[in-house]
Amino acid sequence: MSKNHRNRSGLSSSFLKFQKRGPLLSLSFNRKWKGLVWLFPILFALSCRLPYDPEIPSEETSVLVVEGYLDTEGTKSELKLSRTVSLGASQTQNPVSGAIVEVVAAGGDRFGLIEQKAGTYVFEYNVQEAETYQLEIQLPTGERFESKPIQPLVTPEIIDAGFIRDEEGVEIYISTQGDEQADDFLWTYEETWIYRPRIRTSYIFDEQIGTVRTRTDEDQNALCYKSVTSPDILLETSSRFQDQVVFQKTISEIPKGDERIMERYSILISQKAIDQEAVQFWEILKKNTEDVGSIFSPLPSLIGGNIYSLDDSKTAVIGQVSMGVVRQIRIYVNLEDVSPWGYVDPQFNDCVIGEEAVMRNDYATIFGNGTIVPARELMVGTTIVGYYPADRKCVDCTLYATRGLPDFWEEKD
Numbered sequence: 001m002s003k004n005h006r007n008r009s010g011l012s013s014s015f016l017k018f019q020k021r022g023p024l025l026s027l028s029f030n031r032k033w034k035g036l037v038w039l040f041p042i043l044f045a046l047s048c049r050l051p052y053d054p055e056i057p058s059e060e061t062s063v064l065v066v067e068g069y070l071d072t073e074g075t076k077s078e079l080k081l082s083r084t085v086s087l088g089a090s091q092t093q094n095p096v097s098g099a100i101v102e103v104v105a106a107g108g109d110r111f112g113l114i115e116q117k118a119g120t121y122v123f124e125y126n127v128q129e130a131e132t133y134q135l136e137i138q139l140p141t142g143e144r145f146e147s148k149p150i151q152p153l154v155t156p157e158i159i160d161a162g163f164i165r166d167e168e169g170v171e172i173y174i175s176t177q178g179d180e181q182a183d184d185f186l187w188t189y190e191e192t193w194i195y196r197p198r199i200r201t202s203y204i205f206d207e208q209i210g211t212v213r214t215r216t217d218e219d220q221n222a223l224c225y226k227s228v229t230s231p232d233i234l235l236e237t238s239s240r241f242q243d244q245v246v247f248q249k250t251i252s253e254i255p256k257g258d259e260r261i262m263e264r265y266s267i268l269i270s271q272k273a274i275d276q277e278a279v280q281f282w283e284i285l286k287k288n289t290e291d292v293g294s295i296f297s298p299l300p301s302l303i304g305g306n307i308y309s310l311d312d313s314k315t316a317v318i319g320q321v322s323m324g325v326v327r328q329i330r331i332y333v334n335l336e337d338v339s340p341w342g343y344v345d346p347q348f349n350d351c352v353i354g355e356e357a358v359m360r361n362d363y364a365t366i367f368g369n370g371t372i373v374p375a376r377e378l379m380v381g382t383t384i385v386g387y388y389p390a391d392r393k394c395v396d397c398t399l400y401a402t403r404g405l406p407d408f409w410e411e412k413d
Contacts, residue, residue: 064096064145066137066307066319069186069272070103071326072152074126079321081119081137095119098140103323106132106149129154135307135321144310145317153182153324155273161251161329165338169256172331173248174269178238182273186282186322187234189251189270192227192409194263195401198348199394203374203387205367212363212374212387224401225409226260233286235279257342264334264412271327281305281320334412351394357386 068079081096101113101121105128113121127133135147160175176185200222204215215221234251238244251269254260274282284303307319335341357378358366366372366389373395374387393399 062094064139064143064307064317064319066135066145066147066305066317066321068123068321069188069270069274069326070123070321070323072125072127072129072323073325074124075326075328076122076124077326078116079113079121079123079135081121081139084318096139100136100138102136103127104134104136127152129325133323137307143315145307145319146310147319147321148306148308150306150321150323151275153273153275153322155185155271155325155327156182158269158271158327158329159245161269161331163331163333163337164248167256168253169258170254170261170333170338171250172252172254172267172269172333174246174251174271174329175248176238176246176271176327178244178246178273183237183239183244184274184276184279185236185238185246186272186274186278187230187236187249187251187269188272189230190227190268191230191252191260191265192225192267192406193260193265195224195226195259195397196262197222197395197397197400198345198351199353199375199390201373201375201390201395203377205363205370205374207364207368210364211360212367221396221398221403224397224403225406226401227406233282235282235286237279257344259343259345261333261335261338261341262343264332266330266332266409268328268330268408271329272322273324274322277306278320278322330408332410332412348394351391354389357388359386363387 063084065082065084066079069077070079071077079101081099081101083094083096085094095118097115097118099115099121101115103111103113103123103125105111109127111123111125111127113123116122129152132149132151134149137145139145156177156179158174158176162173164171164173172189174187178185202215202220202222203212204219205211206213230252232252234249236246236249238246241247252267254265281304288303303318305318305320307317307321309315309317353375358374363374367374367387371392372389373392375390375395376388377384378386378388397403
């Protein structure tokens with residue numbers, strides 16, 4: 001039992017003290033604890049707490065959420081519209097499609113955002129940072145929302161980015177320097193990595209020809225790519241440091257053996273300067289995320305932001321939209337850069353190639369439904385007479401990732 005655990009109960013340490021002082025103190029010990037016996041049932045009852053399942057008004061469980069940082073130099077940026085869902089729901093939010101979204105300059109120019117996928121609206125304009133803007137939203141329901149005036153910020157350049165290999169794994173970092181206009185920073189990132197199946201095969205059963213053939217580039221399943229966006233809220237105030245230099249700020253930590261560096265890993269880091277109002281919003285959101293587990297779980301009145309309803313001031317909305325110059329940098333980490341790495345995925349522990357080959361007459365029966373695939377050829381002389389089988393889950397990377405080289409991907413030198 002740990003020391004901290006003993007101190008929390010208060011019993012073990014007291015008991016040890018009485019034991020050390022011997023039998024003369026046994027009477028006083030008994031009297032002392034007799035007086036507290038009546039507390040035990042109460043403490044026991046309090047320890048059996050029921051789950052807290054508050055009743056939240058229905059209007060608080062379908063609140064509009066607006067999130068985005070719009071780049072002013074033409075870099076593609078996204079604004080996301082969604083609605084919160086009730087606590088305990090299987091999904092954290094519902095995307096809002098079909099909205100009319102525009103950025104309106106103080107001078108009157110209007111810049112429409114295009115919906116690229118459900119709830120995601122793309123802004124891709126080069127606009128003046130010296131001007132003030134407002135975001136206007138009209139939902140398919142007719143509800144209208146608007147942002148407070150937004151003054152774009154020019155984000156300082158990224159000084160450096162890289163990684164450090166230590167006993168725990170790999171730490172991705174970034175360094176930058178703030179200035180009089182940009183003191184607070186928000187970082188986001190997108191990770192992409194090569195994903196390989198446990199067993200690689202170049203064969204496929206083709207129903208059209210009724211036999212096994214060699215895979216083409218179009219149906220290869222041994223090389224895929226996984227991509228995820230940053231789940232964390234990364235903030236920093238540069239004025240906390242000498243000369244406002246933020247040195248090697250941790251962006252992501254990859255534990256040793258993680259699949260992201262099974263072969264080659266890439267991370268695109270976006271650095272964004274934000275104002276004080278945005279800092280407060282993201283700090284509250286960060287705290288709620290860490291304490292509750294989802295940014296959409298707390299009541300919206302506790303979060304706020306710079307978006308409000310034009311139709312009803314009492315309508316709750318969560319949202320913080322900022323504008324400015326986004327600075328980006330991409331780095332790569334190769335397996336050989338961090339070896340030994342020790343990647344092992346337990347879900348593939350039972351992946352083996354069958355010991356008994358499937359012969360030609362049984363191809364359609366065994367390989368026809370796609371759950372079992374031809375993995376290795378059985379040769380008699382120079383002729384293939386059958387194939388040793390394997391489970392598709394062990395062979396097909398498309399079950400876990402996406403086939404096709406990303407546009408930005410750079411091969412190793």
